[in-house]
Amino acid sequence: MKGTFFRKTGFLMAALLIAGVPVKGQETAQTVKLTLDDAISIALSENPTIKVAEQQIEVKKISKDEAWQALLPSADFNGTVQYTVLAAVMKLNGMEFKMGQDNTSTWNGQIQVSLPLFAPTEPYQE
Numbered sequence: 001m002k003g004t005f006f007r008k009t010g011f012l013m014a015a016l017l018i019a020g021v022p023v024k025g026q027e028t029a030q031t032v033k034l035t036l037d038d039a040i041s042i043a044l045s046e047n048p049t050i051k052v053a054e055q056q057i058e059v060k061k062i063s064k065d066e067a068w069q070a071l072l073p074s075a076d077f078n079g080t081v082q083y084t085v086l087a088a089v090m091k092l093n094g095m096e097f098k099m100g101q102d103n104t105s106t107w108n109g110q111i112q113v114s115l116p117l118f119a120p121t122e123p124y125q126e
Contacts (some may be wrong), residue, residue: 073115082106 034042044050087100 026108030124076112078110078112080108
């Protein structure tokens, strides 16, 4: 008997606690009033397709600059210096032949200038 009494009072207490908790309903959302121009500007600024298109336009502008720079002339400068301390000696049939002079320097330089005559690229459309 005691077990059923405690069980019934336990259920009754739980029901009273649940009923005593205030229940919140859905709150009403605040209304935002927009003009047509505001709605269009928000749609354009938040649209991912527009953002991707703007980035593609930037990429095309950069590729145009790169294509223009490829048409400019370029120049390369190279140089080497060789110093001979002792020249090589070749011995043949008891005779010696010296292959140059001792303590000499050899300087080589190269200048290369290039200008493209034809550079095909895809047309730029803005």
